[in-house]
Amino acid sequence: MSIRTQGRAAALIGVLVWFATxxxxxxxxxxxxxxxxxxxxxxxxxxxxxxxxxxxRSVGKPLxxxxxxxxARYLPGSLIVKFxxxxxxxxxxxxxxxxxxRTAATVSNAPFDVVxxxxxxxPEAVAQRLSAQPDVEYAQARYRVHPLFKPNDxxxxxxxxxxxxxxxxxxxxxxxxxxxxxxxxxxxxxxxTNTAFDFTQTTxxxxxxxxxxxxxxxxxxxxxxxxxxxxxxxxxxxDFIWGDNTPVDMDGHGTxxxxxxxxxxxxxxxxxxxxxxxxxxPVKVIEGFWDDYFExxxxxxxxxxxRGIRYAVDNGAKILNMSIGREGPPAPVVRDALAYAxxxxxxxxxxxxxxxxxxxxxxxxxxLATQFDGVVSVGAVGRDRTRATYSGTGSWLELMAPGGxxxxxxxxxxxxxxTYDFDFTDTFANGPTxxxxxxxxxxxxxxxxxxxxxxxxxxxxxxxLYQQGITKPAAIEAALKRSATDLGPAGRDxxxxxxxxxxxAAVRGLGIIR
Amino acid sequence: xxxxxxxALAVSALLCAAAAYPSAAMAQQRPAPPAxxxxxxxxPAPRPQTAIRGFGDFGAERFAAGDTFDxxxxxxxxxxxxxxxxxxxxxxxxxxxxxxHFQKSGERVFVDSGEVFPLGIDMKVGITPIEVxxxxxxxxxxxxxxxxxxxxxxxxxxxxxxTSDFADTGEDVxxxxxxxxxxxGAEFRMGRIFxxxxxGQWTTIPNAFEDVASSAADAFGESNLGGIAFRxxxxxxx
Numbered sequence: 001m002s003i004r005t006q007g008r009a010a011a012l013i014g015v016l017v018w019f020a021t022x023x024x025x026x027x028x029x030x031x032x033x034x035x036x037x038x039x040x041x042x043x044x045x046x047x048x049x050x051x052x053x054x055x056x057r058s059v060g061k062p063l064x065x066x067x068x069x070x071x072a073r074y075l076p077g078s079l080i081v082k083f084x085x086x087x088x089x090x091x092x093x094x095x096x097x098x099x100x101x102r103t104a105a106t107v108s109n110a111p112f113d114v115v116x117x118x119x120x121x122x123p124e125a126v127a128q129r130l131s132a133q134p135d136v137e138y139a140q141a142r143y144r145v146h147p148l149f150k151p152n153d154x155x156x157x158x159x160x161x162x163x164x165x166x167x168x169x170x171x172x173x174x175x176x177x178x179x180x181x182x183x184x185x186x187x188x189x190x191x192x193t194n195t196a197f198d199f200t201q202t203t204x205x206x207x208x209x210x211x212x213x214x215x216x217x218x219x220x221x222x223x224x225x226x227x228x229x230x231x232x233x234x235x236x237x238x239d240f241i242w243g244d245n246t247p248v249d250m251d252g253h254g255t256x257x258x259x260x261x262x263x264x265x266x267x268x269x270x271x272x273x274x275x276x277x278x279x280x281x282p283v284k285v286i287e288g289f290w291d292d293y294f295e296x297x298x299x300x301x302x303x304x305x306x307r308g309i310r311y312a313v314d315n316g317a318k319i320l321n322m323s324i325g326r327e328g329p330p331a332p333v334v335r336d337a338l339a340y341a342x343x344x345x346x347x348x349x350x351x352x353x354x355x356x357x358x359x360x361x362x363x364x365x366x367x368l369a370t371q372f373d374g375v376v377s378v379g380a381v382g383r384d385r386t387r388a389t390y391s392g393t394g395s396w397l398e399l400m401a402p403g404g405x406x407x408x409x410x411x412x413x414x415x416x417x418x419t420y421d422f423d424f425t426d427t428f429a430n431g432p433t434x435x436x437x438x439x440x441x442x443x444x445x446x447x448x449x450x451x452x453x454x455x456x457x458x459x460x461x462x463x464x465l466y467q468q469g470i471t472k473p474a475a476i477e478a479a480l481k482r483s484a485t486d487l488g489p490a491g492r493d494x495x496x497x498x499x500x501x502x503x504x505a506a507v508r509g510l511g512i513i514r
Numbered sequence: 515x516x517x518x519x520x521x522a523l524a525v526s527a528l529l530c531a532a533a534a535y536p537s538a539a540m541a542q543q544r545p546a547p548p549a550x551x552x553x554x555x556x557x558p559a560p561r562p563q564t565a566i567r568g569f570g571d572f573g574a575e576r577f578a579a580g581d582t583f584d585x586x587x588x589x590x591x592x593x594x595x596x597x598x599x600x601x602x603x604x605x606x607x608x609x610x611x612x613x614x615h616f617q618k619s620g621e622r623v624f625v626d627s628g629e630v631f632p633l634g635i636d637m638k639v640g641i642t643p644i645e646v647x648x649x650x651x652x653x654x655x656x657x658x659x660x661x662x663x664x665x666x667x668x669x670x671x672x673x674x675x676x677t678s679d680f681a682d683t684g685e686d687v688x689x690x691x692x693x694x695x696x697x698x699g700a701e702f703r704m705g706r707i708f709x710x711x712x713x714g715q716w717t718t719i720p721n722a723f724e725d726v727a728s729s730a731a732d733a734f735g736e737s738n739l740g741g742i743a744f745r746x747x748x749x750x751x752x
Contacts, residue, residue, distance in 0.1 A: 475626035509633040510730040
């Protein structure tokens with residue numbers, strides 16, 4: 001074979017390699033990844049009802065998150081062009097012909113043209129070329145506009161805690177996770193259903209040194225918190241305090257915490273929650289005053305908590321919120337349960353304790369968080385982004401989140417959510433005076449503060465990350481820490497851990513450079 | 515074949531043709547050789563002349579930040595299309611200027627301990643290097659070989675752009691980084707004014723991805739935007 005022939009053969013091989021590599025670039029890398037993306041699952045429901053007498057409106061597909069993503073930053077195959085006045089139709093047509101463009105049908109209120117291009121044309125590049133032409137005033141791709149999500153819940157303006165962690169811009173990217181994610185709330189129960197229980201207490205009860213009179217037989221009504229969504233939001237509820245599957249809240253704490261995690265949002269009612277599309281799993285593992293008064297058969301102890309953790313994991317919860325804790329000796333039974341949770345792919349957030357001013361005791365559950373990648377301990381900041389005066393500190397502290405601080409910012413500086421109206425539940429607040437049977441069917445938007453509230457923020461954000469594709473507990477913890485806003489001394493410290501969660505930075509993830 | 519590729523081909527061909535034209539014109543103006551050399555006399559070697567050539571090329575680059583590109587764009591390798599002009603001096607030195615482009619879509623990710631979690635947020639990355647090279651062609655005077663090895667090196671300015679869905683002001687990236695490269699290859703002459711070359715290039719663009727915690731490059735500990743490229747070059751000109 002002559003050198004010339006060899007050269008031609010080399011050229012032919014080169015061209016073939018070229019086609020193969022280009023085809024591989026176009027076909028291989030992203031198709032599988034895209035189809036694997038867990039984001040393309042949720043959609044907003046639309047009312048398809050047609051009222052008599054109204055004209056049928058032409059509507060597009062529902063503006064689901066998946067559809068927005070599919071269309072990316074701008075619509076393919078078209079762009080916007082505004083020609084300078086006086087440019088003839090012939091000149092316009094000639095210009096558009098240079099980019100294989102065709103003017104689309106005239107649209108109203110548009111002193112510009114919408115130009116159709118070939119589907120494979122890059123509208124940004126074409127717009128740049130057209131913009132350089134003297135007859136063109138401007139040309140641009142048809143960039144998609146997405147809502148800067150701000151919930152329409154009327155009391156949302158009271159929720160300083162969400163803007164503090166850049167939650168609104170996080171919702172733009174990930175609007176509240178999806179119902180495929182189950183968040184277990186290991187707490188005092190949850191106001192998730194309408195029901196009633198009969199209790200009988202025939203003897204006076206000494207609770208925390210105060211003697212309360214016997215109420216006899218009482219019929220207590222329970223209602224679902226209106227802004228929480230009722231039983232349809234709930235999966236696999238269980239009550240480890242009364243030993244049944246109706247973990248109604250007889251305190252209000254669990255309902256408040258659940259609200260921050262997943263309160264219905266953008267429903268023109270009340271307040272907003274973080275991951276407002278998730279399913280909630282109420283797992284009652286601690287008792288309140290009324291559970292004690294009516295002598296529940298079980299108590300909120302380490303073994304109860306450990307069982308609750310295992311129950312939640314075994315029933316599909318991927319995020320566990322533990323706005324609970326205790327001081328004192330170690331809790332190996334809880335440690336084992338946490339290890340089980342992480343091994344089963346569940347992420348756990350644990351409150352860091354509210355007793356800084358009372359000697360800053362070591363919170364035993366929160367301390368365990370440092371032993372596992374996938375379990376985090378959470379402290380609280382006030383609306384001024386400084387550590388709440390009550391929030392515990394120590395080497396075990398990992399993350400901070402808004403928990404409120406009434407001492408520095410007054411009541412508006414606390415965390416507001418819907419829960420029971422204390423006037424109807426805390427009849428014990430003044431001791432035996434005025435003591436009467438409670439009602440668990442009257443709700444109000446109430447301010448709480450504490451690392452419990454902070455922990456709920458972390459769980460809500462973790463649920464969003466899980467839904468978005470970070471499905472390993474250790475990776476969720478790493479994402480939360482990496483995206484956190486560093487507070488206090490640079491780097492990790494005992495006052496603020498790795499810093500305050502930054503929801504937007506967390507859900508936006510990492511680019512190549514930025 | 516995508517439209518983008520078709521256009522890249524067309525542009526490359528135009529570049530080649532445009533750059534090659536002066537060379538062909540010069541060739542026509544050369545004085546004609548003696549009509550009948552004396553029998554037995556040695557044939558004088560053609561006098562080396564400065565040649566201006568055009569070229570188009572395509573090839574694949576294995577990025578130095580391969581893990582980062584693999585995580586976000588689905589491959590540690592990118593396909594570049596390019597073209598440029600080259601001046602070959604009589605002493606066999608050459609100077610070339612080359613413009614190339616790479617563009618690919620992917621998605622933002624989170625990286626933990628090397629494991630990648632795609633987040634479903636579309637991103638688009640483009641790299642447009644402008645490179646100037648100086649080198650030497652190993653073609654002994656009087657040689658009639660059709661294979662001409664060459665080596666060179668130079669400097670480049672690499673325009674890097676990165677855009678993402680949901681990006682706010684200042685979050686997209688459009689920066690130019692300076693890099694350096696060495697290259698080598700072999701050119702196969704396939705006719706009077708046409709040649710094809712196979713070429714390898716090593717490029718370093720140090721510290722392009724530096725100290726940004728919200729970057730996959732940082733997560734992988736990679737900071738160099740360069741890489742190793744292999745390409746096929748089509749040359750028009752003597």
